[in-house]
Amino acid sequence: MQDLHLCAAEKRGIHQLGGDERVGWDEVTQGIILTSFEGDASEIVHQKAEQRHYSDFNSYTASVASWRVEKPVFNIDVCIDCQNCWVWCPDTSIISRDKQMLGIDYDHCKGCGVCVEVCPTNPKSLLMFNEQSGLDEALAAWPEKKKKEEK
Amino acid sequence: MAEKFDLNDREVWDGNYAASQALRQAQIDVVAAYPITPSTPIVENYGAYVANGYVDGEYVMVESEHAAMSGCVGASAAGGRVATATSSQGFALMVEVLYQASGMRLPIVLNVVNRALASPLNVRGDHGDMYLGRDSGWIQIDAFNAQEAYDLVLCAFKIGEDHSVRLPVMVHQDGFITSHTAQNIYPLTDEAAYNFIGDFQPVDDLLDFSRPVTYGAQTEEDWHFEHKAKQHKALMDSRPVIDEVFAEFEKLSGRKYNRVETYMMEDADVVIVGLGSTVETAIVAAEELREEGVKAGVVGIRVFRPFPFDQVREALKGAKAIAVLDRSSPGGAMGAFFNEVSAALYSTDTRPLVTNYIYGLGGRDFSIDEAKRIFKEQQANADAGHITTDIQQFSGLRGPHLGYFQTQRG
Ligand code: SF4
Ligand code: SF4
Numbered sequence: 001m002q003d004l005h006l007c008a009a010e011k012r013g014i015h016q017l018g019g020d021e022r023v024g025w026d027e028v029t030q031g032i033i034l035t036s037f038e039g040d041a042s043e044i045v046h047q048k049a050e051q052r053h054y055s056d057f058n059s060y061t062a063s064v065a066s067w068r069v070e071k072p073v074f075n076i077d078v079c080i081d082c083q084n085c086w087v088w089c090p091d092t093s094i095i096s097r098d099k100q101m102l103g104i105d106y107d108h109c110k111g112c113g114v115c116v117e118v119c120p121t122n123p124k125s126l127l128m129f130n131e132q133s134g135l136d137e138a139l140a141a142w143p144e145k146k147k148k149e150e151k
Numbered sequence: 152m153a154e155k156f157d158l159n160d161r162e163v164w165d166g167n168y169a170a171s172q173a174l175r176q177a178q179i180d181v182v183a184a185y186p187i188t189p190s191t192p193i194v195e196n197y198g199a200y201v202a203n204g205y206v207d208g209e210y211v212m213v214e215s216e217h218a219a220m221s222g223c224v225g226a227s228a229a230g231g232r233v234a235t236a237t238s239s240q241g242f243a244l245m246v247e248v249l250y251q252a253s254g255m256r257l258p259i260v261l262n263v264v265n266r267a268l269a270s271p272l273n274v275r276g277d278h279g280d281m282y283l284g285r286d287s288g289w290i291q292i293d294a295f296n297a298q299e300a301y302d303l304v305l306c307a308f309k310i311g312e313d314h315s316v317r318l319p320v321m322v323h324q325d326g327f328i329t330s331h332t333a334q335n336i337y338p339l340t341d342e343a344a345y346n347f348i349g350d351f352q353p354v355d356d357l358l359d360f361s362r363p364v365t366y367g368a369q370t371e372e373d374w375h376f377e378h379k380a381k382q383h384k385a386l387m388d389s390r391p392v393i394d395e396v397f398a399e400f401e402k403l404s405g406r407k408y409n410r411v412e413t414y415m416m417e418d419a420d421v422v423i424v425g426l427g428s429t430v431e432t433a434i435v436a437a438e439e440l441r442e443e444g445v446k447a448g449v450v451g452i453r454v455f456r457p458f459p460f461d462q463v464r465e466a467l468k469g470a471k472a473i474a475v476l477d478r479s480s481p482g483g484a485m486g487a488f489f490n491e492v493s494a495a496l497y498s499t500d501t502r503p504l505v506t507n508y509i510y511g512l513g514g515r516d517f518s519i520d521e522a523k524r525i526f527k528e529q530q531a532n533a534d535a536g537h538i539t540t541d542i543q544q545f546s547g548l549r550g551p552h553l554g555y556f557q558t559q560r561g
Contacts, residue, residue, distance in 0.1 A: 022373075024377065025380040028381055030317065030355075032254065032366075032378050033365070034368050035365075041360050042360040044363075059365075
């Protein structure tokens with residue numbers, strides 16, 4: 001589930017700013033106004049992110065993954081679908097469908113760790129791991145439920 | 152539909168009331184306002200028009216001038232006709248957002264009732280705040296009296312909203328002197344005023360879901376320079392549009408406006424160049440001096456931005472000695488206005504003598520006598536063929552003479 005297909009990954013790079021392709025001052029848009037979607041967007045609220053026709057100028061088509069040093073890893077077996085992480089992620093990088101958490105959009109997650117901080121389960125369903133570590137490796141290293149301390 | 156407002160052919164309004172009536176007639180969609188002396192009555196009156204049903208639009212009360220201009224930016228980007236008013240510290244707090252508005256090419260109209268900047272705290276009028284806006288990319292128009300405050304606010308909508316311009320516009324008037332002095336005003340009918348401005352025609356409105364757009368994108372070194380250049384060109388290219396709007400307004404009202412106003416300049420030797428209500432004081436002084444045989448003339452800058460470089464040069468090329476009056480603390484330099492007028496004159500063949508007077512700070516009265524004294528000093532300069540005083544002088548200041556820099560020709 002963590003490799004949910006995002007069209008952002010495909011669209012990215014179409015609008016590369018090559019040296020010779022750069023337009024002059026007379027060709028830039030008035031007021032730095034950029035179209036966000038291709039065509040009509042009246043129905044866009046009913047479409048899932050990967051179904052929308054983002055324009056090349058939409059920040060959705062740009063990746064900020066390289067900013068990350070650590071990444072959050074999602075453990076679906078512990079998650080209670082409380083949506084806390086979805087609400088708190090400052091980059092809308094938590095993917096939720098029909099109130100079920102599916103994983104992380106690693107194109108736009110910049111590794112701030114807010115989602116991990118707000119996750120209420122025991123153990124947490126989101127944990128930060130080294131950017132290079134694989135999913136299986138991370139899940140194998142998942143901590144046990146913490147026992148309540150004896151009073 | 153808004154209620155009908157009863158207007159007489161002639162009304163007695165102060166500058167604030169005049170500006171608020173122009174806003175009412177423009178049928179604005181959103182006014183986001185945070186009141187500050189002396190511009191408070193503009194939005195206060197406007198609020199009353201909304202409350203009494205004379206206006207259909209929204210009146211948004213916010214918690215600061217920064218928020219007021221931010222609200223205006225949002226509403227304008229969404230596709231509405233938008234205006235507000237401010238002064239002094241409030242203007243200073245807006246400055247950050249003024250750059251957003253002009254960069255996004257949003258045709259917001261801002262009434263600036265000019266007032267000194269603290270400290271010391273002062274509610275009276277000078278031009279410190281006007282100068283603070285001079286690089287913000289807004290068109291700046293200056294009203295010298297209450298009638299003009301009314302007329303020029305109407306023109307401001309038409310200029311800013313013109314699709315070839317699409318820039319925000321400030322209309323300035325002098326705090327208290329213009330804003331709180333009642334005069335005879337000849338308003339247009341609501342229909343004539345609205346038809347003159349026309350319906351608002353949005354461009355790239357944020358709420359158009361058939362083509363949603365992003366406003367205020369980040370650019371960095373890749374694009375910032377190009378966008379700023381394009382914005383500057385739009386501002387420079389607004390000059391003929393301003394002239395056209397003024398010409399159209401003259402047809403409608405009989406009142407003629409120019410980007411540079413000249414009085415008795417056909418044969419003037421000695422000239423005062425000024426802004427705001429000072430221009431009218433200088434005109435009275437010049438008329439009185441004409442009777443004594445002094446060839447005095449006055450030049451008032453109506454459109455401060457885009458600065459009418461060529462028209463200033465043209466208007467002043469025949470003069471011998473010129474006093475440029477800055478109603479703003481110079482902050483360690485010659486007055487900003489002096490620098491601009493001098494720069495325009497530097498490329499003339501005749502290159503008249505130019506001196507800089509700092510005057511009227513914090514609302515200090517500028518009298519006809521003071522204007523006459525300045526004219527007479529200019530006459531002495533003209534007769535001597537060189538500047539006989541300090542190039543920069545503080546006029547109307549108590550205490551010993553304060554001035555800087557001597558001419559190297561003397
Ligand atoms: S690490 Fe930060 S950006 Fe990434 S998913 Fe969590 S909250 Fe969002
Ligand atoms: S905060 Fe934790 S438990 Fe709640 S939905 Fe997110 S991952 Fe699941």
